[in-house]
Amino acid sequence: IVTSRIIKQLEAGIIPWKKPWESGNKMAFNRISRKPYSALNSMLLSHPGEYATFKQWESIGGHVRKGETSDIVVYWNWVPVKNTEKKEDEEVPMKPVLRYYNVFHISQVDGVEPLAEEEIELEPLEEAEKVKDTYLSREPSLTLRIEHSDKAFYSPHQDCIVVPRLDQYMDAAEYYGTMFHEMVHSTGHKSRLDRLETGVAAAFGGTEYSKEELVAESGSAMILGRTGIETSDTIRNNAGYIQSWLALLKNDSKFIVSAARKAEKAVEYIYNGKTEKENKNVETRKE
Numbered sequence: 001i002v003t004s005r006i007i008k009q010l011e012a013g014i015i016p017w018k019k020p021w022e023s024g025n026k027m028a029f030n031r032i033s034r035k036p037y038s039a040l041n042s043m044l045l046s047h048p049g050e051y052a053t054f055k056q057w058e059s060i061g062g063h064v065r066k067g068e069t070s071d072i073v074v075y076w077n078w079v080p081v082k083n084t085e086k087k088e089d090e091e092v093p094m095k096p097v098l099r100y101y102n103v104f105h106i107s108q109v110d111g112v113e114p115l116a117e118e119e120i121e122l123e124p125l126e127e128a129e130k131v132k133d134t135y136l137s138r139e140p141s142l143t144l145r146i147e148h149s150d151k152a153f154y155s156p157h158q159d160c161i162v163v164p165r166l167d168q169y170m171d172a173a174e175y176y177g178t179m180f181h182e183m184v185h186s187t188g189h190k191s192r193l194d195r196l197e198t199g200v201a202a203a204f205g206g207t208e209y210s211k212e213e214l215v216a217e218s219g220s221a222m223i224l225g226r227t228g229i230e231t232s233d234t235i236r237n238n239a240g241y242i243q244s245w246l247a248l249l250k251n252d253s254k255f256i257v258s259a260a261r262k263a264e265k266a267v268e269y270i271y272n273g274k275t276e277k278e279n280k281n282v283e284t285r286k287e
Contacts, residue, residue: 001100002074003253005044010246016043017218017260018231027225031106031115032056039222039267040260041073050106050114057104062112070102074257098257127227128176135183135270142186152178154185156196161186173231177220180270184219187266188212195262210248211259219263223270 009016017039027036031050036042045051051071054064081093106114136144143160152163161182169175188195196212224231249255268274 001072002040002044002098003249003256005072006256007246007249009043010242010249013242015242015245017214017263018221030056030103031060031112037073038260039218039264040257043218043256043260044073045071045103045105047105047107051103052106053101053103057109057112060112062109064104064109068104068108070104072100073103074098074100124228124230125172125176128172128179128223128229131223131227131270132179132183138273139186139192141191142189152182154182156189159186159189159191173224173229176227176229177224177231180220180223181216183223183270184216184263184266185212187269188215193262193265193269195266211255211262214245214248214256214259215262215266218260219266219270222263222267226267226271 006016028042028045028048028051029036031052037045037051051073052062054070057064075098076096077099078094079097081095106112132144136142141159143158145160145162146165147162148168149162149164152161154161161179163175163179163182166172166175169178185196187193190196195215221231
């Protein structure tokens with residue numbers, strides 16, 4: 001159900017991990033908990049702003065209008081692994097299972113006023129530089145080369161990011177989008193989240209390569225959103241780009257779920273330096 005909804009958006013020309021409203025204080029969040037939704041759930045939701053379940057809206061005096069269509073939000077539920085033997089004093093093995101529930105946007109609800117928007121003072125380019133510099137200062141083995149070049153890439157072998165100079169891009173959003181894309185790749189190094197196969201990038205064009213590219217694409221979009229940088233429409237209108245992701249998602253129903261989880265871990269690592277084992281940034285219950 002998750003993949004089918006993502007495919008539907010792509011077929012409509014919308015790239016769900018590059019929604020233009022996912023920036024600054026325009027994130028989708030739960031009205032009751034006030035927590036923003038995960039990367040995957042942001043892809044699934046139709047609008048920025050406040051969401052809640054039918055009962056949650058009722059609990060604060062709201063009434064979902066008759067005939068309104070819900071969006072879905074997913075979360076991970078840990079359940080015991082069946083048919084496994086455990087020794088005395090051993091914990092029962094658990095595995096995560098993806099569940100979903102229905103939510104409604106505040107525009108579909110009567111009887112409740114929107115929360116006052118919190119004005120977040122952001123200087124987007126300063127924020128972007130701060131994210132980059134903080135990450136690099138925390139990772140002494142990682143080097144960044146900004147130079148006149150016709151390509152951007154991350155080399156796991158050298159643990160080095162290469163990015164063309166700012167003046168080679170159409171705008172700052174493309175420059176920082178590329179920078180963050182390669183920074184997300186760098187979190188896959190064996191000394192960090194150990195996501196890249198055998199310590200090097202997977203073969204170009206293969207499934208693992210494509211999955212890693214989606215991790216970097218969505219992770220970059222998340223950081224652009226946090227820094228308040230508005231993305232350009234250039235890539236959103238690229239039919240070939242959309243078709244390439246459609247083909248992959250139609251062939252692997254778990255592709256987007258896996259990539260979104262890895263992207264969140266990568267972004268959390270860039271901001272906070274958490275390892276994969278320490279990282280708990282996954283929605284494991286209804287928010």
